[in-house]
Amino acid sequence: MDIKEILFELSRRDALGSINDAAVYAGELLSRFAEIKKLGNMSVAAAFNGKSDYTLLFDAHIDQIGMIVTDVDSEGFLTVANSGGIDIRSLPARAVTVHGKEKIPAVFCATPPHLSAGETEYSDISKIKLDTGLGEKAAEIVSVGDYVTFSAEPAELTGDTVTGRSFDDRAGAACLIELAGRFSGKDLPCNVIILLSDAEELGMRGAVTAAFELSPDEAVAVDVSFGDGPGISDEECGNLGGGAMIGISPVLDRAMSDKLINTAEENGIMYQTEVMGGRTGTNADVIAVSRGGVKTCTVSVPLRNMHTETEVLRLCDLESVCDLLEKYALSGGLADV
Amino acid sequence: MFDILRELTELDGVSGDEKAVSDYIISKIEGFCEYKTDPLGNIIAFKKGRNRSVKKLLVDAHTDEVGLIITSVTADGFLKFSAVGGIDTSVLMFRRVRIGKINGVISGKPVHLLSGDEKKKLPKADSLYIDIGASSREEALGLVRPGDRAVITGGYTEMGGRIKAKAIDDRAGCAILISLIRSESEYDFYASFTVQEEVGLRGAKAAAFTVAPDSAIALEATTAADIAGAAESQKVCRLGDGPAVSFMDRATVYDRAYYSAALESGIKCQPKAAVAGGNNSGSLHLSRGGVRTLAISVPCRYIHSPSCVADREDIENAAKLAAYMINGICSGNIK
Known part of the structure; x- marks a missing residue:
């Protein structure tokens, strides 16, 4: 499987709360290359043993944003709450999947012009009802607490640009599965653990427990970050096609940032820096303060339209991330520093 | 009819660019009627029935849908666009x-x-x-x-019993009209599949002039706000x-006798209970010296969106009501 296929297959499957299709599938792919360890929640890890006791952890989160049903009314309309950040302005007339007793399609209500007095204010997701088309039968299939996910199928745009849902962070997961293939059967200078962690979108909870359990010496959180696009200033984003985004921040280990930059420079790998003033909004924030502290950095894929079902990225950036992390692991990370 | 509706909604036909839809319709009506296309891209068909009609009746559905038109390309390769129709x-x-x-x-x-x-x-x-993933104007162009x-x-x-698709407005009308043409008809009638409804009811203006009917029925989809x-x-x-029957909207005051006859047909239907919107009836009823006009519309939630939702039974009942009104008007039973 090439990395596009891995990304697309991961995108098609969902992982949110008790739904873990994507995590199960990712575990199957990883199990071709290493023994899989299932952690307390739905996180999965694959360990590659190296020549030293030093352990380098590569993390990507396998969960995604979505919604959860809070009410089912007698006419088949659902009320939902968001799980993770969602732009509610873009929900009207959007088709989604409700994960009830079976998966069913549903559409968010759009208010016709004659019912909207002037400019609509979008401040409360519970006011945008979800239409199942099932009338009173909806209650037989859908219950309070069921999950709702976006439904867009992944697709190719121009060149190596692709679009789909949950690329945050299936992009990172796809890179780490690709890396597992590259590490398989190789002599590694240190132990490498690949972790696909749960519940990042709900406050990085999967990484909190997994980092404790796995107790690494050093970690890289592989996630997505803001890519350039209409209405976004150059200062607040990276460029699609500009390569792996290497994080620099007070909460990250500067020696790691520098070594990642040097590794990219020495190997001719496309990269760009992403400087943040404090917390990164990724699992790096919690892994760094796990147990007695872990040297941690971020490596990110530039992504447009984050947290929508039309996320956009370039496959060449995934290749840059894979190449960078492969070379970094083969150099032993900061083991000798 | 629903297989045809599905295939119709999967075709793209933003106003002024309806050819894919028109070609498909021709492939479905060929052999069941006489037809020609006009300079704007309308299909005008004559369906021969078992009997001659006492009134010249035109039944219309529009082929176009709302969408976007590319107006220019930025230096970064992004496409600027305008809306075609209300979105x-x-x-x-x-x-x-x-x-x-x-x-x-x-x-x-x-966010x-x-x-x-x-x-x-x-x-x-x-x-x-x-x-479109292009990184420069040249690549995009x-x-x-x-x-x-x-x-x-x-x-x-x-x-459930509902259908979700784009462009139910007005591929539902097209699917019904195709099925009427493919069925045996008691009476002769004319049919038009018209272009550019969403940009000002334009195709129907030309088609109505060409046919010069006494009476007309617009088969449509309309806003349901339930x-x-x-x-x-x-x-x-x-x-x-059931289908909505209009008494008045922003483009038309409808023929009262036809409106009443539809409501009294015994076929499940409902009045469109608002004076809002408009459809090809606006062009049809003002054609030449005036045309007695009725609109039969499939109720549609989230109209003009990629996720229109309509009811299967409503579409079936709209087809039944259209057939009933064709027979009534053409036989002279509905005065």
């Missing part, structure tokens, strides 16, 4: 689009980078761009040209209560 900005944001065979998305600022006020209000439609049409994609799905939270008086029409 709410919330339906544009972060949607998948198709420009012929080229995939794109409408890209914007992610994380919005200020508190920005999160609550829709952006201006002219701040949105289509992203190798794939699309200004003037190309884009549709917001939305697959055909069954939701959604959670809407007051009873604001629902206009309801899914499952």
